[in-house]
Amino acid sequence: MLKLEVADRVARLTLDRPPVNAISSDWLAAFQRVLDGLRDRDDWQVLHLRSSQKVFCAGADLAEMRERFTREDGVEAMTQAAAAMQGLFARIEALPQVSLAEIGGAALGGGFELALACDLRIAAAEAKLGLPEARLGLVPGAGGTQRLTRIAGRAAASRLILGAEIAGGAAAAAMGLAQWALPLGEIAHFAARKAAEIAALPAGALAACKACIAAAHDPARDGYAAEIEASRRLYADAQTRERVRAFLERPAQPGPQTKE
16 A cells, blocks of 8 residues: 655655555555654655555545445544544644655545645646545545645635635646646656755754744744744754854855956
């Protein structure tokens, strides 16, 4: 269901549950186990999610939904399933490491909510993204209403969620739902390069930057104070001090020459 490779400080996790990477209870448990294992390792600082299928992730497992829906305790069972998805996606969002979703195909419902939990999203122009739950009389209950609104604003969230609209990758990027949109044939190379670039940055600085960005959306926190505290901590960090020292000791570059 999931294939993990860790190399060059990138943990590449491939969603591999044919045909559409449906999110089942076993899939959620397997993903939690992967995160448990990564929690105990210090050889990675980027989580790169990708898919081996034509779609990124089509959302909840329909067979499990049918079984839960017809049970006597179906309402509670369905609600608990949504809560389990919320829990996993919140854990991804809270990682101190950077998370990146490579969306090469459809990401719908819970599949898009998974991508929204990541820090960065790279979408194929041909991909389809959306939260169409309202068509079934439901709410995107795995964090979709909250993260989509925070990421792209109320107007874009209302358009997609209330209209049950499916957006192409390029349109999604234009609305701020993804940071990049590229042709499908280019996305894998671009995502791997972007993950490598981020993995080359200092882990402490990335974690601090993530925390400060999160503080900007938390009215209970003083984001400016978080910046100062992070700066104090990093200025005392040996790796940061060496990088800053090397930067400051570089020979001065000549400025542009002008003629009188």
